[in-house]
Amino acid sequence: MEKKFSSIKQPKSYELIFNQIKESIIKGVFKPGDKLPSESDLVTQFQVSRHVVREALRSLQTAGFIEIKQGAYGGAVVLEMNFELLSGALSDMLRLGKISISQLTEVRKSLETEVARLAAKRATTDDLNKLSATLIEEPIMNFKDRIKESVTFHHVLSLCSHNPIYTIMMDSLLDLIHKLIIIVKPEKEILPGKVTHKMIYEAVRMKDEKKAVELIIEHMSKTASELKKYEEKYIKENFNKLDEQKTGLNEILKSFRYNFDHVNNYKTI
Amino acid sequence: MEKKFSSIKQPKSYELIFNQIKESIIKGVFKPGDKLPSESDLVTQFQVSRHVVREALRSLQTAGFIEIKQGAYGGAVVLEMNFELLSGALSDMLRLGKISISQLTEVRKSLETEVARLAAKRATTDDLNKLSATLIEEPIMNFKDRIKESVTFHHVLSLCSHNPIYTIMMDSLLDLIHKLIIIVKPEKEILPGKVTHKMIYEAVRMKDEKKAVELIIEHMSKTASELKKYEEKYIKENFNKLDEQKTGLNEILKSFRYNFDHVNNYKTI
DNA sequence: TACGATTTGTCCGTATGTATA
DNA sequence: ATATACATACGGACAAATCGT
Numbered sequence: 001m002e003k004k005f006s007s008i009k010q011p012k013s014y015e016l017i018f019n020q021i022k023e024s025i026i027k028g029v030f031k032p033g034d035k036l037p038s039e040s041d042l043v044t045q046f047q048v049s050r051h052v053v054r055e056a057l058r059s060l061q062t063a064g065f066i067e068i069k070q071g072a073y074g075g076a077v078v079l080e081m082n083f084e085l086l087s088g089a090l091s092d093m094l095r096l097g098k099i100s101i102s103q104l105t106e107v108r109k110s111l112e113t114e115v116a117r118l119a120a121k122r123a124t125t126d127d128l129n130k131l132s133a134t135l136i137e138e139p140i141m142n143f144k145d146r147i148k149e150s151v152t153f154h155h156v157l158s159l160c161s162h163n164p165i166y167t168i169m170m171d172s173l174l175d176l177i178h179k180l181i182i183i184v185k186p187e188k189e190i191l192p193g194k195v196t197h198k199m200i201y202e203a204v205r206m207k208d209e210k211k212a213v214e215l216i217i218e219h220m221s222k223t224a225s226e227l228k229k230y231e232e233k234y235i236k237e238n239f240n241k242l243d244e245q246k247t248g249l250n251e252i253l254k255s256f257r258y259n260f261d262h263v264n265n266y267k268t269i
Numbered sequence: 270m271e272k273k274f275s276s277i278k279q280p281k282s283y284e285l286i287f288n289q290i291k292e293s294i295i296k297g298v299f300k301p302g303d304k305l306p307s308e309s310d311l312v313t314q315f316q317v318s319r320h321v322v323r324e325a326l327r328s329l330q331t332a333g334f335i336e337i338k339q340g341a342y343g344g345a346v347v348l349e350m351n352f353e354l355l356s357g358a359l360s361d362m363l364r365l366g367k368i369s370i371s372q373l374t375e376v377r378k379s380l381e382t383e384v385a386r387l388a389a390k391r392a393t394t395d396d397l398n399k400l401s402a403t404l405i406e407e408p409i410m411n412f413k414d415r416i417k418e419s420v421t422f423h424h425v426l427s428l429c430s431h432n433p434i435y436t437i438m439m440d441s442l443l444d445l446i447h448k449l450i451i452i453v454k455p456e457k458e459i460l461p462g463k464v465t466h467k468m469i470y471e472a473v474r475m476k477d478e479k480k481a482v483e484l485i486i487e488h489m490s491k492t493a494s495e496l497k498k499y500e501e502k503y504i505k506e507n508f509n510k511l512d513e514q515k516t517g518l519n520e521i522l523k524s525f526r527y528n529f530d531h532v533n534n535y536k537t538i
Numbered sequence: 539t540a541c542g543a544t545t546t547g548t549c550c551g552t553a554t555g556t557a558t559a
Numbered sequence: 560a561t562a563t564a565c566a567t568a569c570g571g572a573c574a575a576a577t578c579g580t
Contacts, residue, residue: 022361026365049568050570051323051567054324055323057546059327059328059331062331063331069577070545070547071576072577075546086362089332093433098433106432110379163375164366168363169359281548282547282548283547307566308566318549320547320548321547323566339566340557340565341559341562341563344564541579545577545578547574547576549574552569553567556564559561
């Protein structure tokens, strides 16, 4: 038969809806906290069945864009940007053997190095206050609190770089690495704690880029070699526990919001 | 009131099914290429309605675990996990974070530097062949093809680092940057093309880490300063067009598969 | 405390589209 | 070309959760 018409393979309905809503979230039509229209509203707007709408919403939920609550005054609510999806996907990759702990720590080392350098270069007095606030004075702390302190410090340090891309990337790695540490629960000090962190803070405060970089490299190398010990024998059997662990990074993000400067408020390159 | 009982919030049915299938995929019960039971089979196995099963499968598809084909002998097939979804998610996050061009190029510069260093250190002869294959000899090319060549080169270079996390991060940055370039459509040469790339390739081939780093820094600085010109006046109004642009990165990823060595097959730190 | 209203969660039945043997 | 097996889509119904009164 002669070809008179070109193929018009329709993308699936749910996919069109998924993309449309996703893009409007990214563009800011719906902001975090906003409620999406109810299922029945979307049904009338898109002129499809409820089933299709539900598949689209479910996909948006899986992709980490919305949260869905049942009941009156419930519905789909747009979420804050969260790294949990990324760190979750990374942990899946880890469990699947697609990435290794060495690779994780390697990337973290290079990111932290650059972050430390930029922090020393750009940290404002306000940044320094926030950073010093993460250094708790009390000497005795339980394991979970120490993890939380560590996560907080490195998160806030990344904020001092004044580049949100570093923060997003760092948070994903940070969350996963600290979940691993919780699983490993090393007897020895894998968390150098406030001593090293305080030294890094001081270097940042003095705007001593070289010293900050030097310190963070040592810090990262130590953590990496500690974790490496456990790589083979212990962790693989406990990978399935990864999902259950919590680092408290979420709560930290809520207190230290992503309050980045306006886009062009600082010098680059 | 005293807390006598712990919360017994029932997970939704679709979620239980999602997790159960996901876990069995990760644990290897279903391997890449395997077909999952059909919808109706799953309905009888899980004793739930068809709709619930569909939502679970849709979520698994969104999360990148399976591919669903229509028709006889169709159904849900387990995918080989790759990093496309992860870099796509990162790309979305970055767009949500309202980042600037300067911030993009800044992070890219530091990542590319590390990538180039590692590539020079670790590239195998097979890597080198693939890398040289990206350097097209023909002198005349249209704009889109030049973009494509550039993206391909940097993507394959990141593969040479033998650390997929770098590739994930690089891909998401490359995606955004090249979308910007397409919007900007600079008259002047923003893409240095094969001259610079060939020099970098040579440095990698000679395992000259220092030279490779030196070259890539210059390369990045040049690209960054070219792009920066457009930051103020042009791009802001066109940022919303980002999602419409296509870099062809997807097709490139398909041809240059993520064939990383087994996880512990290389030296680190 | 109890009840009603709203919204999502689940189920059933049916019909249509699509790809393969 | 047809039959088969599967996903896609629709409509209606009721259950469950969660709010405000």
